[in-house]
Amino acid sequence: xxxxxxxxxxxxxxxxxxxxxxxxxxxxxxxxxxxxxxxxx
Numbered sequence: 001x002x003x004x005x006x007x008x009x010x011x012x013x014x015x016x017x018x019x020x021x022x023x024x025x026x027x028x029x030x031x032x033x034x035x036x037x038x039x040x041x
Contacts, residue, residue, distance in 0.1 A: 014029055025038060025041075
């Protein structure tokens, strides 16, 4: 997702939305910053 547009949510960055090539990706992170969920539309 090199050309993605990232929108960070919450101060702790527990979620990130990445928009790339007309795809919507929702990334959710745990307290250690590890990715625990990726949802792609």
